[in-house]
Amino acid sequence: MNDAIAAATRRNQVKSERPSIFGKSLAARKMRFGLLFAAPAFIFFGLFYVYPLFRTFYVSLFSWSLLDEPRFIGVTNYVNLSNDKEFINSIGVSFYYAIGVCVAIWVIALALALMFNQTFRFRQAYLSVYYLPAVISLTVWSLVWLFMYNPSFGLFSEFARWLGFTNVRMLDNPQTAMPAMILLSIWKGTPVYMLIYLAGLRAIPGDYYEAAKVDGASALQRLWHITLPLLRPVFLYVVVISIIGAFQAFTPMYLLTNGGPGSATRVLSMFIFQNGFQFLKMGYASAASVIFLLILLVFSIVQFRILRFQQQD
Amino acid sequence: MKTRFYTLFALLIVGAMLLSACTMPAAAPTGGGAAPAASGQTIELLYMTHNHAQSIPVNEAIIAEFEAAHPNVKITFDNAPHSNFEQKVLTAFAGGTGPDVFWMGDWMIPQLVKNGIVAPVDPTAFGVQTQEEFADLFEPGSLDAFTVDGKIYTGGVSEYNTFSLIYDKDDFAEAGIEPLSKETPITWEELADIAAKLTKKDGDKVVRIGLEWPFQTPIWTVLIQEPMLRQLGGELINPETGMPDFTQEPMVKVMEYVQGLRNAGAIDPALDQNLLDDLANDRVSILIAGPWAAKPLNDINPDLNWDTAPLPQFANAVDRVTTLYAWAWFVSGKSSPEKQKAAWEFVNLLTSKQQEWWDKVGYVQARKADINGMTLPEYYAQADARLATIFADYPYGKFEFRSPQYFELSDIWTRAQDRVLQGEDVMTVLQEAQAQAEQAVSQ
Numbered sequence: 001m002n003d004a005i006a007a008a009t010r011r012n013q014v015k016s017e018r019p020s021i022f023g024k025s026l027a028a029r030k031m032r033f034g035l036l037f038a039a040p041a042f043i044f045f046g047l048f049y050v051y052p053l054f055r056t057f058y059v060s061l062f063s064w065s066l067l068d069e070p071r072f073i074g075v076t077n078y079v080n081l082s083n084d085k086e087f088i089n090s091i092g093v094s095f096y097y098a099i100g101v102c103v104a105i106w107v108i109a110l111a112l113a114l115m116f117n118q119t120f121r122f123r124q125a126y127l128s129v130y131y132l133p134a135v136i137s138l139t140v141w142s143l144v145w146l147f148m149y150n151p152s153f154g155l156f157s158e159f160a161r162w163l164g165f166t167n168v169r170m171l172d173n174p175q176t177a178m179p180a181m182i183l184l185s186i187w188k189g190t191p192v193y194m195l196i197y198l199a200g201l202r203a204i205p206g207d208y209y210e211a212a213k214v215d216g217a218s219a220l221q222r223l224w225h226i227t228l229p230l231l232r233p234v235f236l237y238v239v240v241i242s243i244i245g246a247f248q249a250f251t252p253m254y255l256l257t258n259g260g261p262g263s264a265t266r267v268l269s270m271f272i273f274q275n276g277f278q279f280l281k282m283g284y285a286s287a288a289s290v291i292f293l294l295i296l297l298v299f300s301i302v303q304f305r306i307l308r309f310q311q312q313d
Numbered sequence: 314m315k316t317r318f319y320t321l322f323a324l325l326i327v328g329a330m331l332l333s334a335c336t337m338p339a340a341a342p343t344g345g346g347a348a349p350a351a352s353g354q355t356i357e358l359l360y361m362t363h364n365h366a367q368s369i370p371v372n373e374a375i376i377a378e379f380e381a382a383h384p385n386v387k388i389t390f391d392n393a394p395h396s397n398f399e400q401k402v403l404t405a406f407a408g409g410t411g412p413d414v415f416w417m418g419d420w421m422i423p424q425l426v427k428n429g430i431v432a433p434v435d436p437t438a439f440g441v442q443t444q445e446e447f448a449d450l451f452e453p454g455s456l457d458a459f460t461v462d463g464k465i466y467t468g469g470v471s472e473y474n475t476f477s478l479i480y481d482k483d484d485f486a487e488a489g490i491e492p493l494s495k496e497t498p499i500t501w502e503e504l505a506d507i508a509a510k511l512t513k514k515d516g517d518k519v520v521r522i523g524l525e526w527p528f529q530t531p532i533w534t535v536l537i538q539e540p541m542l543r544q545l546g547g548e549l550i551n552p553e554t555g556m557p558d559f560t561q562e563p564m565v566k567v568m569e570y571v572q573g574l575r576n577a578g579a580i581d582p583a584l585d586q587n588l589l590d591d592l593a594n595d596r597v598s599i600l601i602a603g604p605w606a607a608k609p610l611n612d613i614n615p616d617l618n619w620d621t622a623p624l625p626q627f628a629n630a631v632d633r634v635t636t637l638y639a640w641a642w643f644v645s646g647k648s649s650p651e652k653q654k655a656a657w658e659f660v661n662l663l664t665s666k667q668q669e670w671w672d673k674v675g676y677v678q679a680r681k682a683d684i685n686g687m688t689l690p691e692y693y694a695q696a697d698a699r700l701a702t703i704f705a706d707y708p709y710g711k712f713e714f715r716s717p718q719y720f721e722l723s724d725i726w727t728r729a730q731d732r733v734l735q736g737e738d739v740m741t742v743l744q745e746a747q748a749q750a751e752q753a754v755s756q
Binding site: 261 | 427
């Protein structure tokens with residue numbers, strides 16, 4: 001009880017010591033300067049993130065084709081979306097893609113980072129080669145894979161043929177079209193996350209490993225008891241960013257399959273783009289965007305909670 | 314500190330909501346950007362086209378000529394990639410930066426007219442007084458698609474297209490198939506047999522496919538399948554109800570036919586790379602394409618021994634029908650009267666360059682002309698005798714269906730085609746397409 005009172009007293013003291021922003025003290029001036037420097041970022045964030053967010057929600061309550069007068073229709077767009085099989089399908093397709101890409105990236109990027117955290121010959125050269133896909137534009141990358149998947153002369157098809165698979169038609173088959181997208185996205189996305197993991201690994205003090213070695217810990221034990229626990233904040237970042245990125249994927253599907261065959265690769269972002277900018281149903285697309293946002297929000301909150309609990313443990 | 318932060322955040326949210334409400338989207342504002350020019354001031358026009366490579370220098374030359382003759386007019390030329398060009402123009406209009414003069418496909422007419430995006434033609438800019446006199450300047454029927462409630466909404470057609478067969482004669486000879494008749498169309502059923510025979514394999518690898526069109530592009534689905542549908546007596550939009558009908562018997566037959574093409578190995582969507590490159594490089598033997606294909610084909614592979622044949626018809630067709638579609642020059646209905654006047658005069662110059670459009674771009678024009686004593690069709694025919702077959706297909710052409718939901722319906726059609734090509738049951742696929750189409754139209 002006494003501890004609680006003491007803590008409250010300390011908080012009040014700190015509060016009373018905090019300078020007012022309008023004061024003339026050095027601290028107040030520093031605070032004003034700080035806010036001044038932060039203002040461009042706040043304004044940018046407000047104009048290009050917060051405002052569009054609310055604008056999207058507002059537009060979702062209207063029927064609007066971009067060209068005519070917007071008509072208020074309340075939650076009709078949301079009701080229609082709940083009955084739209086294509087929309088529900090696109091949510092499923094997005095989850096399929098995101099899980100397929102992210103799980104593989106978490107594991108492969110970590111494995112590569114652990115590898116590149118060791119010292120070996122030509123390490124920098126290999127690192128540059130592995131990083132190469134990340135610097136190529138996604139559009140170019142997608143078009144390269146379009147040729148690679150060509151069943152007649154594509155490199156991927158030739159490789160599959162060499163392995164004994166015949167008539168490999170990755171993009172033409174609803175069962176393989178999405179795995180084809182996942183594969184090219186893993187290849188493209190892994191290097192970036194590998195570098196993030198690598199930065200995390202470099203930040204772990206070497207003393208821990210030396211002490212563990214002295215205590216007789218094996219390499220696996222050092223990985224399990226030192227590396228992975230200390231990488232948790234990095235892992236949290238990678239998980240959140242990769243999932244959000246995967247849900248926003250659009251370019252490969254747009255360029256390689258246009259969402260097909262049928263709707264097999266029509267992810268949510270493509271559904272939104274088509275409804276908004278091809279079918280000119282801005283209200284409908286905005287409603288889908290709001291639901292998309294809520295899905296990502298729920299995902300992010302759950303991820304933060306789970307990983308925070310783990311850290312507290 | 315937390316309380317202050319939350320207060321600030323709450324204020325930010327309220328502010329953003331108020332801002333959203335205050336700036337609620339309105340109807341498409343005035344296009345053209347610059348303010349209306351007062352007398353004597355410079356009139357600035359924005360001209361927007363898609364970026365077909367050969368057309369850009371021709372457009373630039375005509376702009377220079379017009380500006381030289383009209384020193385008070387400054388034209389900014391903007392061209393954008395072909396894919397989703399329509400959406401880019403419409404988005405520009407929605408943002409208040411719509412062009413004053415622009416290209417657009419005939420299928421966009423319902424949206425353009427309904428929203429006042431396009432202005433009815435000003436015949437005086439073309440040296441005539443009435444709309445009827447203006448129509449007489451063009452090939453009969455070529456402006457039908459641009460006429461709504463008796464008003465013509467274009468200054469002329471920039472590309473006037475039909476579809477016929479273009480094929481590699483050497484592939485035919487290699488497969489022991491006689492060249493196709495240039496006068497009498499073969500049947501779609503015969504085309505399926507011929508295309509299947511032309512498909513060449515190396516083990517399980519297809520090295521050349523018999524027939525090709527861009528399978529993923531919704532507009533192509535319509536351009537290829539709608540004439541088939543009409544030959545069998547169908548229409549996508551039921552003329553009595555105004556509703557799309559994907560489950561009608563002719564549509565079922567068309568889809569079964571397309572599925573049969575795939576089953577016979579006559580087509581293969583996975584091999585479609587680039588229509589003209591594929592024919593020029595012997596990756597395909599037959600294309601369904603328009604007169605615009607001639608020039609690029611000759612450029613890509615001058616040794617290609619190609620020829621033409623009329624668009625096939627079904628054996629039990631009720632009517633001979635071919636494809637017809639056009640891109641045209643439009644003037645913005647949102648521009649000021651001064652700008653519209655200058656814009657129509659500019660379009661008059663653009664449409665009077667028939668020879669350049671054909672010689673340098675390969676675009677068929679619809680405005681009548683006398684070139685060295687020849688009519689335009691005569692001039693085209695003497696340029697390449699093979700094209701006479703394609704020109705003979707024009708009179709049977711019908712423009713695409715009209716609907717404010719054109720893009721959505723063509724997308725539904727393409728997805729249905731995708732599934733049918735995967736071997737799914739045609740009727741099941743079409744019933745689902747119908748449900749989607751009804752939902753699209755009802756929203």
